[in-house]
Amino acid sequence: MTPVQRPSPITASVDFEADGVQHGFLRLPYSRDDSAWGSVMIPIAVIKRGNGPTALLTGGNHGDEYEGPVALFDLARTLRADQVQGRVIIVPAMNYPAFRAGTRTSPIDRGNLNRSFPGRPDGTVTEKIADYFQRTLLPLADLVLDFHSGGRTLDFLPYAAAHELPDKAQEKRCFDAVAAFSAPYSMKMIEIDAVGMYDTAAEDLGKVFVTTELSGGGTSTAKTVGIAKRGTMNLLKHAGIVAGAPETGPTRWLDMPSGDCFGFAEDDGLVEPCIDLGDRVRAGDVIARIHPLGRTGQTPTEHRAALDGVLAARHFPGLVKTGDCLAVVATVEDTI
Amino acid sequence: MTPVQRPSPITASVDFEADGVQHGFLRLPYSRDDSAWGSVMIPIAVIKRGNGPTALLTGGNHGDEYEGPVALFDLARTLRADQVQGRVIIVPAMNYPAFRAGTRTSPIDRGNLNRSFPGRPDGTVTEKIADYFQRTLLPLADLVLDFHSGGRTLDFLPYAAAHELPDKAQEKRCFDAVAAFSAPYSMKMIEIDAVGMYDTAAEDLGKVFVTTELSGGGTSTAKTVGIAKRGTMNLLKHAGIVAGAPETGPTRWLDMPSGDCFGFAEDDGLVEPCIDLGDRVRAGDVIARIHPLGRTGQTPTEHRAALDGVLAARHFPGLVKTGDCLAVVATVEDTI
Amino acid sequence: MTPVQRPSPITASVDFEADGVQHGFLRLPYSRDDSAWGSVMIPIAVIKRGNGPTALLTGGNHGDEYEGPVALFDLARTLRADQVQGRVIIVPAMNYPAFRAGTRTSPIDRGNLNRSFPGRPDGTVTEKIADYFQRTLLPLADLVLDFHSGGRTLDFLPYAAAHELPDKAQEKRCFDAVAAFSAPYSMKMIEIDAVGMYDTAAEDLGKVFVTTELSGGGTSTAKTVGIAKRGTMNLLKHAGIVAGAPETGPTRWLDMPSGDCFGFAEDDGLVEPCIDLGDRVRAGDVIARIHPLGRTGQTPTEHRAALDGVLAARHFPGLVKTGDCLAVVATVEDTI
């Protein structure tokens, strides 16, 4: 039995069917101690002209990842309707409360939006946002681009990525889009635990879905913002929404073939990184040491690579806690 | 009238006059709700052999700067007494409560240790630490090396630095030490507001004082840790405490000739960096844009360079608040 | 399939079937860090004599609204059993943890009690309270009076209100009760989103339900407390529980015919109110300005009325956030 779901409490101040450039809000009523009849107001822009495919572009799925919001606030401001054939829907900061707080999760309910799909219209604020994307925005889209970076606690090699999918035709469309994005690195992902992800929600609806990891640490640089901006325009050109050919360059394909790629700390302490992102490692190489914090003269524990590859991601803060992901080693492929 | 000061409440479990390697604590009694008779225990190591100069090596003056603690925990563990002629005193994490919390200032009293000198024996925990360095440790030292980086909110080009000093002979000794440290960049600093700094406390006591800024963001890398480790050994060799010649390499000298070097944000918003650390700028170039957060379609404000030079430091987090230092432009000198 | 529900964990120390005046508690076990075997103790009074209808009188559904609690603590203390024919059940502070904290929602679980119905016996503390009213107290009642005001963040013209209902006979009984209450203003409400409300729970059980908004701001005045006290006695007289005729006076009927009545802020800032509660407005009149906070010399945004009417409610605090309800304009009817 499929229960009839309540309508979303979110209302959009933009008309998704109107041509032209619109800047507006998704208004989500949120009653709370400091505003009895308050709302969360999520900025949204729609740029549309005539018929054509729809691209749904999102950043701020996690609130402390910045390449996406920078590229998308900029795009929303500068993309003209006459540049477009079809529709571009831009939500630069999906989990807007998290984005305003500069945190991965929502300060309202500690919700990790990317683990909250399909969401609930009568759930937490984060679940209500997920539900609106699930039931209203994703169905409008043909192509979905969701920007991620490492946030305040992880740092990545800059890559665009797609998932291996059961529908190989859909998978090919996704990897073609990744290639069009043309980041310095590209990743083929096998999601072990896809429950609750926006990625899965989009893919299950048959969409072409591209995601990224573009460095991290809770900052951005001119270089990584440039990757995001160029990649976005490349995708819009690839989809035929914006005219012209993608400006592609070389990319290196990475793979994470097993759980051995991921290394977790088994001690609290001070991290001494022994190699940096992009460096080659061989199985058994020391990637990092963890020094005990309580006194001098103690022997640090050593964290070693479990397989050959490159250091693709790392724990960012100077201190580490037991259980934190300390390092990710990816293998390098030359062709997809 | 000079009041007779109370003794420091801090007691050291190491004997500064004993030869050999000692690992111990500075114990600072600190009564509080969750420990009526508790203490702050600051790790300290002393490596001593015979007569010779004393180097006082410190990290964690600000608790979220990591190259110093990593290099010094490692040195304290590995430096043997037979490698030393004289004495090396190592405090890897001066503001130890801040270091444990991973924050710039102390979680106990929000004290910024580097603005708390000369401290007070009956003041806050942070002031008691400052007082102990002022009256007990600094007088023991000939050479003082204090590690800094940008911490969680700033990022720097990696440099060692000393101050212009009224005593030109002392100043020369300091800059010679900076040169011996041999970081990729070296800085000549004119401190506008030196009140409360550890630097000033050391310099006023006639010590050779070297400080650093070695990137930032609240992390460290293999590369920046390498600079810190090599620079420390270089200094010990330069001082004759460790045998051998410093391993020096090329360094570029930077200068900050005026207050125009420092740019402050006049708006809250999302930072779009337009150039990166080390990039050349000309006066009038856009260094960064600040996008308003509340809605799409708004014009960002532009932050421009006030003089020619290189981008030497920048605001690190992806969001910025009014009043934050957004960028520092330094001029480049070829010779000191 | 209707699942068999677990019994409520709440136990009452009063006997709802006993004649006389009883003061007691609803005890809700609540295990927590600072009391392993603790409870929430919600004050309740029952005044009963013989047969007759039951009035259930509640305040503190939101914890920062005070006319109800003042009138009901006072009534519970002063109403004698010999004044009553039937039963009066008084819970002056339904969401008792919120009432003690002086906040709209519960400090325990941030629950908004008036959006938590029908509740759950194994849910949060707030949901357990809702469940007890839903399954135990509401079934005992014929007449339900629930006091509201604007709380700390809204301010209202003082009115009693009932909802338009599908059962027109029930609706008439409700509006007759509103008229008997005889507040300075009376309101006919069409609830757009009635999910989770106590109002709906009571109405769906066929009860005569009256609610109020009696100013706000997190305070009360002698004048608004007087309205609450007189209105309560008027209702008890109207229901035949207390002897005598209601002391009625003139009331003005208000209506909120559409969503255009509600105005939301689209900017953060400092509120400059341009008209006050009860003032007449015409569509297009400026109701308030919002001044940017960051610097002087900026143009404020203007918030204008969308229809003719009177200012019936307004944002109370001096600062406003994007998404807050800034103003409510109601139309005025002369007859119901």
Place this chain on the structure above:
Amino acid sequence: MTPVQRPSPITASVDFEADGVQHGFLRLPYSRDDSAWGSVMIPIAVIKRGNGPTALLTGGNHGDEYEGPVALFDLARTLRADQVQGRVIIVPAMNYPAFRAGTRTSPIDRGNLNRSFPGRPDGTVTEKIADYFQRTLLPLADLVLDFHSGGRTLDFLPYAAAHELPDKAQEKRCFDAVAAFSAPYSMKMIEIDAVGMYDTAAEDLGKVFVTTELSGGGTSTAKTVGIAKRGTMNLLKHAGIVAGAPETGPTRWLDMPSGDCFGFAEDDGLVEPCIDLGDRVRAGDVIARIHPLGRTGQTPTEHRAALDGVLAARHFPGLVKTGDCLAVVATVEDTI
């Protein structure tokens, strides 16, 4: 011995000697965990033309009082230089961190600015602000107007006020200015405990000083904002800075002849106000009752007037704590 004081760390981006309208900042460096090189940026406006007296107009001395900020942000935006003969310095939000937080005291250091004078250049953020007013802004001024209201926890009859002063000529100038302000009520104050007040700082420097209390509760209304705006222009006209005669109306003079005017709660509880602001009371009348919160059926304590007069101020929130000022009774004078 008078110690030579350090200069203020605050720098102004406006030139106090330049003609015209300037909007700028007082920049106060404030290093902290979330901004190593951050600043507090206090908005300031200067409107100047030629020679003439200087008025220093301030709001936000307490951060939750809004008539002053509204009137002064508006004045700073609209006052033209050609309207002025002399100089108007406007700081709409003195304790700017408190103003942004909507709290009486600073969220940085919990400083009550109006108890922090003369301040210290090396003290807390709040003390640094006080020091800047003490040593830089007050010396520039002839006339000082500082807006207050009751804030979130008190409510007042709207009045302008000055203090009885030892210099009777200065006192007369102050009361003449109060009369020119022309609020509905005017107050002659004998400050019992003037330590640390901005009032005292200004008066000790021989300035004409006017303050206000314009209702409270952490809000403002069109009516009270109107009083503030008209009063400000009246003062500028009275001082000859703006041309024209003050628009005065009737005012009632109040007095607080003794400590008996102030009533403090000796119990925690729920406040039942028995009279409202402006109501006449006689000694022995019940002003308010305090109901115990823990259970129904308890006898409330009664708070009675100690002298004849009008209710001039009252505790605002619906709950009261032991030690809170519950009510202030002022006596009424017909002439000054």
Place this chain on the structure above:
Amino acid sequence: MTPVQRPSPITASVDFEADGVQHGFLRLPYSRDDSAWGSVMIPIAVIKRGNGPTALLTGGNHGDEYEGPVALFDLARTLRADQVQGRVIIVPAMNYPAFRAGTRTSPIDRGNLNRSFPGRPDGTVTEKIADYFQRTLLPLADLVLDFHSGGRTLDFLPYAAAHELPDKAQEKRCFDAVAAFSAPYSMKMIEIDAVGMYDTAAEDLGKVFVTTELSGGGTSTAKTVGIAKRGTMNLLKHAGIVAGAPETGPTRWLDMPSGDCFGFAEDDGLVEPCIDLGDRVRAGDVIARIHPLGRTGQTPTEHRAALDGVLAARHFPGLVKTGDCLAVVATVEDTI
């Protein structure tokens, strides 16, 4: 319909089927603001040799109860595989986040683990832990021993306990195990509200389940740790996993025949204990007084025993809040 449940996200680094001594972790992925790819790492030890029954030994179900963790960390360190016939699984701190915080409930989600069974694989962190015990660890066990004490807010006479069960054969096995544990007191419990308890989860699976209360207050003593250590070894011997006979001593059997055993505070205040744990009381005796906190000279309320017995448990902190369990009186049996 039984839904197919998702697998647990928890992975164990130990092999439950391998002989020998293993020390490892239960790793529970937990993404959060300060660690995007973080985990909770719950220590676990498995000591196994050959065939034989499995004992599952747990402490830290509530995080502020210490006899269990002390005895079990010690046992995990000292028990050799050659001492064992069968298997001993030791989780010294079940609700590990609570244990590290020293709180009853989890600092992550405020979950009370002992009210979270059977848990959910996609629920809160606490629910995920419960689910892992429910579906993975409990099925491995024959005998389950779960240590409790009063925690920071309660204090108990030291006893081991089991529940009356519908399956009298199982009940007998449980009480035989309680007798083997041989604490100074033993308790026969009738659980009124068993929903969500680990006890119930284990009993419903047919396991022999023993629990304890071994004093409290958030501490432990040499004496109570001794009871826990000896009791644990006694149980392992009783089960035949460790060779030898239990070292038993005298125990007094207690009973809590009705809800009258539990006394709850109806006032906030300062507790004056009038009798101590283990003291005999008669119905009507004063157990404790509660002094009002606000002023001197007030009459304290008296809390009296409702039945004859001994004081078996009491509120621990010096202050009490309305609704806290103040005292538990148990009756004493001489034989089971």
Place this chain on the structure above:
Amino acid sequence: MTPVQRPSPITASVDFEADGVQHGFLRLPYSRDDSAWGSVMIPIAVIKRGNGPTALLTGGNHGDEYEGPVALFDLARTLRADQVQGRVIIVPAMNYPAFRAGTRTSPIDRGNLNRSFPGRPDGTVTEKIADYFQRTLLPLADLVLDFHSGGRTLDFLPYAAAHELPDKAQEKRCFDAVAAFSAPYSMKMIEIDAVGMYDTAAEDLGKVFVTTELSGGGTSTAKTVGIAKRGTMNLLKHAGIVAGAPETGPTRWLDMPSGDCFGFAEDDGLVEPCIDLGDRVRAGDVIARIHPLGRTGQTPTEHRAALDGVLAARHFPGLVKTGDCLAVVATVEDTI
């Protein structure tokens, strides 16, 4: 030069010179965000009849120590003026904000009252309280009794104590009073660091000063309350204020001859107590073990006695942090 000090802002509602029983407040104005004109109200009682010595009895110097407050609230309630010759001043909770919060230090300013003497009339709330005792209450007293226990984090053998003093006549009067108090243990203290203590303030004014430690853990028992009550009456009788002879019993005199008595933890971890309070130890005996928290199978550190004696105090909570006082060993004397 002695500066003229400002008067205390505290006012007493009792008349210290009036005969009879008075219950009142010390009112300390305290302006804050949630009460602009608020006060701290410290309960005080004065029982006086005719001439005679004055006893000043205090509890709650630390807010989480309960024997004193219980005994003194009870005494204030029950002591009749006709029982007294002279004057008894009772302040059951000196640091009243800390007492209400149940914490050692003040929740307002984190002030440790017993390290805040002589205080300041313009300092923090805690310093203002100290100043009032220093300048107003202590001068009124002949005999001062200040109750302490271990609070939430320490536990003591129950003893009364006095200090060795330079004035041997005063010292004898103090130890005679300790003997009259007649606790199970008595202590002769040599205060190493007496700065800021109430003890020192009283002793420097020549008063007879007695203090206690009566167990701890943040609770009290019937037994320890009994010691406090009897000891207080004994002292009043000893001073001749209450008629009759002290009810004395045997006491054991303890001594802490050196800093070796105090043992501090050098590791974080789980405490395994190996002996209990009052147990005999010999130098080298293991008093406690500290188990690492992160995993099973680790070797605990052992804490050993440095001298022969009895365990006189211990760390109370189950977890310990580096720097916490873990144990105090006292030597036992048979005669004073």
